[in-house]
Amino acid sequence: MNILVCIKQVPSSNNVEVDPETGVLKREGASAKLNPYDLFAIETALELAERYGGRVTTLTMGPNQAAKALEETLAMGAEEAYLLSDRRFAGADVLATSHTLAEGIRMAGNFDLILTGKQTTDGDTAQVGPEIAEHLGIPHAANVEAVLALDGEGITVRMQLETVLQTQHMPLPALLSMDKDVNTPRLPSYLRRKAFDPSKLHVLSRDDFADQSERRYGLAGSPTQVERIFPPEGNTEQTIYEGTSDELADRLYTLLRTRKFI
């Protein structure tokens, strides 16, 4: 079983400031960490590899510093890591990001299973995982809370959807976006960290990819642009309504309508 986990390096504090002038997240100076959601995917991958035999590879797109996050996955138990790093990847939206990751995955090897976290703590879109699968033309499941079976026939997973639990069977290769808190991620090992072998960390740029089309990467490959990022307005106003659940639902609906939340 060859498993790949896509990960991302994110700011280490969950309270990253937004530059009020430019609307950009102030990443400079803020220390970085592995996206907490990805830890559940890494743990799932390592448990599956232990149970069914196989190896775990990790991959990310980012600047050179993102190698730190990959080294951490090696300390947790991954055997190889790929960093997709190229100035021409900068400014990518979810479409260009997922395309870049899909191209990188093609170069990194043949994987039976690709795992991602549900979302990242800085982007929060939860779109990149499923989009990678679309680029690769493989089936995918999101909000996966458990892998129920895995064999030559394919994989059976349980997904935690908004109102139902859905069990889904898919042929391999497949991509799973793991839900949060589905396991307790193992801690990075100091001994593995000390034994880090740089030859296990590969750096790829656009020149290594099959698709050389400039229009598919970075800003040029991004049909969506972020106009502005701003922190939500703080509000401590409190109103308490009393009544039957129907009355309360009506009042709440009217309130949300008038405030243009729905």
Added chain:
Amino acid sequence: MSYQKVNERHLDYFKSFLPADRLFYGDAISEDYSHDELVGEKMMPELLIRVTSTEEISRVLAYANAERIPVTTRGSGTGLVGGALPVMGGILLETTLMNRILDCDEEDFTVTVQPGVLLMDLQQYASDRGYMYPPDPGEKTGTIGGNISTNAGGMRAVKYGVTRDYVRSLTVVLPDGRVETFSGKVVKNSTGYSLKDLIIGSEGTLAVVAEAVLKLVPQPACTVSLLIPFADIDSALRCVPELIRSGTGPTAIEFMTRNVILFTEEYLGSRFPDKNHDAYLLLTYDGNSAEAVEANWTRAADLCIEMGAVDALIVDTEERQSVVWTARGAFLEAIKGSTTEMDECDVVLPRTRVAEYIRFTHELEREYDIRLPSFGHAGDGNLHIYLCRDGMDDASWAERKETVFGRMYTRAFEMGGLVSGEHGVGFAKRRYMLERLGEDQLALMRGIKRVFDPNNILNPNKVCEVD
């Protein structure tokens, strides 16, 4: 010493200045007030008063003193030795409504609090402002008043010390109602006997703490913990003196065993990141630069591995720290959940004797067929050992508890240890304190008690008895 029972006349007096919703008499008092977190006995007060100000405390005490009614002060009732149990009935003075943080002095690095402020609220308050209140007992819902009364220690004591080291001054109400402030917002003090320090750890027997000025320190910018697995508890504990000698300056050195981790998983309903090994040390390093902190923890990790650790697992992010330390904070409750009834031993030993002592408790487990799970602060020699009743009937539980406690304290004393490292003496551990300290020292304590509380109305029959 003879006391008066609370009667209608007394009640009328209290009603004259206290509202009905803060006065509870007889059957109106909830059973919750009859016990703490551990001591098996239940004891009801005759009157429960929920105070809201220093002045109210003063009026209640002055009256109770004149009328010879015993008064026991209670915070949130998280004690483990019966310190807040009204053993002589009387008035239970509950302070949890006095839960305001009155002032944060960012020039003198102090915070002024009322006694009912919860430790977790104070820690959050300090951290929101870039400061840290270092004392860190596992029980975060205890009140600061309770922490002061037991001189609570906790997990950061190795580097930062205990509650006593963070109390700058105390405003207390004496049994006759006088209000006095001991010490001040000063760093040093050689002005006579330290009355402030007499109050700290006196378990409500000398005066009632009405306000405290506590010291804060700047919040360290970087904190990393290490979870270090070992094949057995002996190899784990052998590292502790070396770690202290290493000069790496750990904030915490905790030890835990696999069975306690398994109880905790069961209790919390969530998995611990590693439980493949029999014993673990949990170390913490903090500081202002990530590089300096890393230099220290890697040195500690190397040292432990040289001494036989299987690995060192890195606990370096908020999420990882929360998983590991939440579990650590739940150990007591988890062990409690694993048995029908339990009692505890909170001995403190010279740090070098901890491994030997834990080995001794394992011998006791075999000899008396009793479960004695333990965990604790290896870095300061303070152990928490729990006697689990499991399936024992009343008679054998009472008998075995008596024998095992006796053996445990005797051995601790032979090693130069003391009865309590941080939970206090209350009434549950008094006889062991007498055994350890002897009549002469007890006589000195009684003398102090007499000076503060000549009528013996404050928390009678706790710590030391006065005739």
